[in-house]
Amino acid sequence: xxxxxxxxxxxxxxxxxxxxxxxxxxxxxxxxxxxxxxxxxxxxxxxxxxxxxxxxxxxxxxxxxxxxxxxxxxxxxxxxxxxxxxxxxxxxxxxxxxxxxxxxxxxxxxxxxxxxxxxxxxxxxxxxxxxxxxxxxxxxxxxxxxxxxxxxxxxxxxxxxxxxxxxxxxxxxxxxxxxxxxxxxxxxxxxxxxxxxxxxxxxxxxxxxxxxxxxxxxxxxxxxxxxxxxxxxxxxxxxxxxxxxxxxxxxxxxxxxxxxxxxxxxxxxxxxxxxxxxxxxxxxxxxxxxxxxxxxxxxxxxxxxxxxxxxxxxxxxxxxxxxxxxxxxxxxxx
Amino acid sequence: xxxxxxxxxxxxxxxxxxxxxxxxxxxxxxxxxxxxxxxxxxxxxxxxxxxxxxxxxxxxxxxxxxxxxxxxxxxxxxxxxxxxxxxxxxxxxxxxxxxxxxxxxxxxxxxxxxxxxxxxxxxxxxxxxxxxxxxxxxxxxxxxxxxxxxxxxxxxxxxxxxxxxxxxxxxxxxxxxxxxxxxxxxxxxxxxxxxxxxxxxxxxxxxxxxxxxxxxxxxxxxxxxxxxxxxxxxxxxxxxxxxxxxxxxxxxxxxxxxxxxxxxxxxxxxxxxxxx
Numbered sequence: 001x002x003x004x005x006x007x008x009x010x011x012x013x014x015x016x017x018x019x020x021x022x023x024x025x026x027x028x029x030x031x032x033x034x035x036x037x038x039x040x041x042x043x044x045x046x047x048x049x050x051x052x053x054x055x056x057x058x059x060x061x062x063x064x065x066x067x068x069x070x071x072x073x074x075x076x077x078x079x080x081x082x083x084x085x086x087x088x089x090x091x092x093x094x095x096x097x098x099x100x101x102x103x104x105x106x107x108x109x110x111x112x113x114x115x116x117x118x119x120x121x122x123x124x125x126x127x128x129x130x131x132x133x134x135x136x137x138x139x140x141x142x143x144x145x146x147x148x149x150x151x152x153x154x155x156x157x158x159x160x161x162x163x164x165x166x167x168x169x170x171x172x173x174x175x176x177x178x179x180x181x182x183x184x185x186x187x188x189x190x191x192x193x194x195x196x197x198x199x200x201x202x203x204x205x206x207x208x209x210x211x212x213x214x215x216x217x218x219x220x221x222x223x224x225x226x227x228x229x230x231x232x233x234x235x236x237x238x239x240x241x242x243x244x245x246x247x248x249x250x251x252x253x254x255x256x257x258x259x260x261x262x263x264x265x266x267x268x269x270x271x272x273x274x275x276x277x278x279x280x281x282x283x284x285x286x287x288x289x290x291x292x293x294x295x296x297x298x299x300x301x302x303x304x305x306x307x308x309x310x311x312x313x314x315x316x317x318x319x320x321x322x323x324x325x326x327x328x329x330x331x332x333x334x
Numbered sequence: 335x336x337x338x339x340x341x342x343x344x345x346x347x348x349x350x351x352x353x354x355x356x357x358x359x360x361x362x363x364x365x366x367x368x369x370x371x372x373x374x375x376x377x378x379x380x381x382x383x384x385x386x387x388x389x390x391x392x393x394x395x396x397x398x399x400x401x402x403x404x405x406x407x408x409x410x411x412x413x414x415x416x417x418x419x420x421x422x423x424x425x426x427x428x429x430x431x432x433x434x435x436x437x438x439x440x441x442x443x444x445x446x447x448x449x450x451x452x453x454x455x456x457x458x459x460x461x462x463x464x465x466x467x468x469x470x471x472x473x474x475x476x477x478x479x480x481x482x483x484x485x486x487x488x489x490x491x492x493x494x495x496x497x498x499x500x501x502x503x504x505x506x507x508x509x510x511x512x513x514x515x516x517x518x519x520x521x522x523x524x525x526x527x528x529x530x531x532x533x534x535x536x537x538x539x540x541x542x543x544x545x546x547x548x549x550x551x552x553x554x555x556x557x558x559x560x561x562x563x564x565x566x567x568x569x570x571x572x573x574x575x576x577x578x579x580x581x582x583x584x585x586x587x588x589x590x591x592x593x594x595x596x597x598x599x600x601x602x603x604x605x606x607x608x609x610x
Contacts, residue, residue: 017610054444058609076446084444090437094368106360107447109353135371151441161444 007032007067007159007190008053014061015048015214022048024214026062030192030207032158035185037205037222038194041307045214046194047087047163053192054084054161067158083152083160083189087167089144090151091136097123097147098132104151122150126180142173146180153184160184162193166200178203198306202226210310218310229301229309231256231271234278238266239292250285254278266294271301354448361442361455362462365429369463376463379425380470383418387411387474390537401539404570411480412492412569413536416560418467419500420531424523426460426507431520434512434608443608453605457504464500468493483568492566495586499559502590505597512604535560539572540579552576555593558585 008030015023023045030036038046051057053066055075064071067081091100098119105115123129126146136144145165152160165181166174181204185191195201201208202222210218210225218225226232234255238247244261247268251259254277255270262269272278275298286293301309369376390398391407398406433439433452442452482489514520533550534540535557540548551557552574561582564571573579 051440056440056443056609079444079446082444084441086437086440088435088437090441092364092368092438093436094371095364099367103360103364104441104445107357107442107445107451109356109446 005032006030006065007034008036008192009065010049010053010062011064012062013049013052013059013064015045015052015057016060021214023052023059023062026211026215028209028216030190032190033185033188034207035181035191035193035205037201037208038192038211039196039198039201039208039306040194040211041196044211046211048214049211050161050163050192050194054082055079056084080155081158083155083157085145085148085152085160085162085165087163089141089148091144091147093137094135096133096135097128097139100136100147101150101154105154108154110154118154122153125153125183126150127176140173141169142176145169145173145177149177149180149184153189156187157189159190159192162191164194164196167196174200198222198226199300202300210306212307212311225306226301229306231273231301232275233269233299233301233305234272234275234282235295235297235299236268236282236286236293237295238268239294241266243291244268246289246291247286250282250289253285254281272298350448354450354454357448357451358454358458361451362458363455365456365459366462369466376466376470380418380467382421383414383467383471384474386417387414387471387478391478398538400570401541401572401574402570404572407478408480408569409564409572410537411475412563412567413534413560414475415468415471415493415496415563416499416534416556417531417536418471419464419496419559420503420534420536420556421527422460422464422467422500423503423507423510424520424527425463426456426504427511427514427523428517428520429456430508430511431514431517435516439608453508453601456508457501460504460507461497461501464497468496480569482566484566488566488568492563495559495562495566498590499555499586502555502593502597505594505601509597509601509604512601512608530554531556535572535579539574540576541572541574548574549576552578555585555589558582558589562586 006029008028010026010028013023013026015021026045026049028036028049038049040046048057052059053064053071055071055078059072066078069077069081071078092103095103101119101122102115105118106112110118123132126149128143128147128150131139131143136147139147149165162181166177169177178200181191181193193204205222208220208222208225209216218228220228234251236247236251238244241263244263244266248259248261251268251270254272254274256273257271259268259270261267279296279298283293283296387410391410395406395410400406400409439452443449482492484492510523511520514523533547534554535551540551540557542548543551558578561571561573561579562585565582571582573582578585
């Protein structure tokens with residue numbers, strides 16, 4: 001499956017932490033110049049995979065190549081061709097943005113003069129020139145993340161690893177980072193990014209691998225993946241529970257699959273393909289029937305739903321957080 | 335695959351030493367730039383010993399006596415130097431915790447830089463800032479009337495021994511820093527640093543303590559360094575009868591050596607565990 005034009009190759013990666021198998025036969029082949037998303041909940045093995053490929057963690061079994069070099073045998077060569085941006089923004093908080101980039105430039109052995117020039121280029125590229133001489137403590141989350149990205153791009157690496165690049169950012173910061181990542185891709189960098197958000201994978205990645213229990217369980221384009229999990233969802237919340245049967249029928253006319261009913265919350269949900277047509281159609285019909293609608297709208301499937309559909313189980317390790325937002329869903333018998 | 339454009343000579347053995355030193359210096363410069371950008375931090379760091387000088391020198395010092403005679407403030411100052419060195423391991427540990435938890439250590443490890451640089455850079459920066467600490471403390475000491483009667487070389491040797499202790503504690507600092515899970519936990523290091531620095535001859539001669547505590551204090555590496563410094567400065571040393579107090583100079587040289595030999599491998603092993 002893997003070819004010589006692949007920037008990242010992983011074959012049967014194994015990694016154990018005590019009893020827990022963090023990676024259990026992890027396979028991946030990322031073609032050059034592509035943005036590849038690793039999607040999965042906390043604890044699925046995304047971060048472990050990225051850390052192994054970025055030479056930070058030793059693998060217990062299997063084989064991995066990055067930019068043509070074996071990560072276990074030639075880690076130093078791999079390091080010359082990769083950029084790594086971990087879950088935390090790894091910039092010095094006391095130094096200024098410029099001082100940070102110059103320091104990392106020197107550590108990439110550019111020499112002081114070239115490091116200074118490269119720092120200015122990157123500040124410009126990541127839209128940080130104005131804040132260049134401020135301490136990074138004063139930066140917003142998005143700015144700090146951009147500086148972090150700039151630091152990984154000093155040698156214009158062939159492969160860039162981004163571990164949850166937008167976790168903890170507000171929507172604006174997230175957009176800033178997305179824009180920055182897109183500009184890198186247009187420069188030909190291969191990007192492997194992990195994320196917990198289907199939305200993010202959809203925005204950035206040309207292809208997505210869904211990870212569960214340390215292995216890839218689905219590997220497809222975001223569009224195909226969404227189709228597999230049912231695409232966008234139409235959601236209707238009624239004022240009166242008695243209207244549920246009629247509403248289910250109405251929704252079923254436009255739905256791509258079987259509608260789901262949540263009686264307690266008087267909610268009907270179904271996957272739809274013609275998003276806007278479906279929405280307007282259902283809204284009009286419900287109005288014609290005289291059914292009181294509390295809320296109606298379209299939404300993307302969440303990671304939980306992707307998981308539920310692909311694996312048949314919920315994204316486990318996040319149970320603490322999930323429980324608050326979990327609602328009982330009852331499948332309507334056919 | 336051609337690597338000519340990006341080959342920075344890392345795989346050529348004679349260039350490795352060059353880059354090990356150059357990268358170490360770059361990392362050290364980072365910490366030294368912190369001192370320039372955050373002078374307030376130095377003030378806080380020095381505030382504690384300076385306040386202690388005033389507190390122990392004047393408030394309690396009026397009631398203190400040095401066994402064997404001598405001025406208490408003359409006795410106290412080398413103790414303050416030693417205490418500052420002893421507590422310095424917390425700075426090392428704290429810096430290591432911050433770098434590790436904020437991902438800077440991982441970034442360094444993912445880069446083609448010399449793998450030793452984060453450690454040598456940290457060590458160099460810590461020694462330089464410890465030297466600055468001593469400079470400011472010595473100036474304070476001169477103001478309140480402390481003098482070294484030991485001559486130029488003996489005085490220099492005393493400061494050298496103090497820095498030698500600080501050097502050894504870098505490794506304890508790195509080891510502890512790598513074991514400490516987060517910043518908050520690093521704050522608790524005071525609970526270790528206080529007894530380590532103070533159950534010693536820093537403030538009070540071990541001979542004035544209860545026997546068992548005096549023995550612990552006398553064998554504390556900090557005591558050997560402080561007592562040796564007192565002897566070199568020509569300050570009152572209040573030597574007790576125990577073997578270790580009589581051989582403070584030997585202790586001041588050997589203790590840090592032992593600490594280094596024990597904690598370098600421990601720190602290296604902890605560092606390697608990051609790859610697990």
